[in-house]
Amino acid sequence: MNILLTHTPQEREELFPDEQLAQLLRLGKVVCNPFSHHLSQLELYRLCPEADVIVSEWETGLERQYLMQNPRLKAFIRSGVEIRNVDFAACEEYGVQVLNTPGGFAVPVSEFTVAALLCLQKSIFPYCSALKEGKVLPPQRTPELLGKTIAVVGLGFIGMRVARLCKDLGMLPIGVDVAERETSFPCMALDEALIQADVVTLHVELNQRTKNLLSRERIGRMKKGALLINTARGALVDEEALYEALVEGRLAGAALDVFSEEAPAELAENKLVRLPNVLSTPHIAGYSYEAHQRNAQACVEHLRRLTAR
Structure with a gap:
């Protein structure tokens, strides 16, 4: 399974603890965003043209353009509750599950x-x-x-x-x-x-x-x-x-x-x-080590269920 993690390196360090990242690596090949910015749809495709699952932070979305280029995609997991910038109609058409992690924060x-x-x-x-x-x-x-x-x-x-x-x-x-x-x-x-x-x-x-x-x-x-x-x-x-x-x-x-x-x-x-x-305060209410660990673990559990099918 090819897993694309869209978090920037700083976000990955803050929001995706090593323990959960290691669990992702045991579930498949993980491709990480190397840039300090959130990915465009073209960058999503170029970085991992055969991604089976995308695990996304709060900003990077999923558009029809990407789905047309990568028919392998099975799921888009938002690490958080709010799902922004996602073409739900296109996801339904292409059979892509859209998941989130409510309650993590x-x-x-x-x-x-x-x-x-x-x-x-x-x-x-x-x-x-x-x-x-x-x-x-x-x-x-x-x-x-x-x-x-x-x-x-x-x-x-x-x-x-x-x-x-x-x-x-x-x-x-x-x-x-x-x-x-x-x-x-x-x-x-x-x-x-x-x-x-x-x-x-x-x-x-x-x-x-x-x-x-x-x-x-x-x-x-x-x-x-x-x-x-x-x-x-x-x-x-x-x-x-x-x-x-x-x-x-x-x-x-x-x-x-x-x-x-x-x-x-x-x-x-x-x-x-x-x-x-x-x-x-500058949007810091959700920051805690335990919450980031819970949220990342919820992403891992989504992936486990997907691989078990």
Whole structure:
């Protein structure tokens, strides 16, 4: 079996631990991306014209062009949950399975979400930064999370775990999801949840339906003094409207691990990053050794099932 691993060398080192890479090598011939960039469809073909399986990071996709050139391909495995840039119709036509690894990052992202919420609510970082500069800020009374309502938007692996963790903190979760879920807390439509929530946290994938999910109108419906946590995708939120709401004090703060543009230069220039009531981080919520190991192992297990057929 020919296995094409599209991760750049840096991504491979970070996201595909040696143990799982060794397991791939036992399952077949592994061809790795030697470049520091994600592969185009032409580069995919040139690098491994007879690939049986492609194991891809979050960016490299699969188009009809590649499938026409390589009829041997049996499966495309996304190392992660979000499947982007894939021609599903062409994959079905050519008999190519499209697989992903849901839940692999649920633990670090949910832990990060709750940690960010606590740091934001308790104003931890301003005190810490001031002390490092030799200043001692006077103590301020901050609201407790106990009894506060948190709207968890998206009840997949991450959202459900966030809801459980927040419930253990004494918060009152309400769920928002397009699918019916069996939960121990109430679920409702997004517009209704925004009116009730003291905290809104986003855990949905980005697609045409969810782009600008938190529009200017919906941000305007949020409770005065509410907090927003976004560890999902930046384009879920109208950033200009969020900026205005934070500057005007209609929202008390935001913890943002994701932005509409995340290249270092664009991120450094984002107005939201510089606001004192914004806790901003550069898309790091999913980073943990254990999560990367779990995710890579899920890819290996997909391959094992394919080879067993």
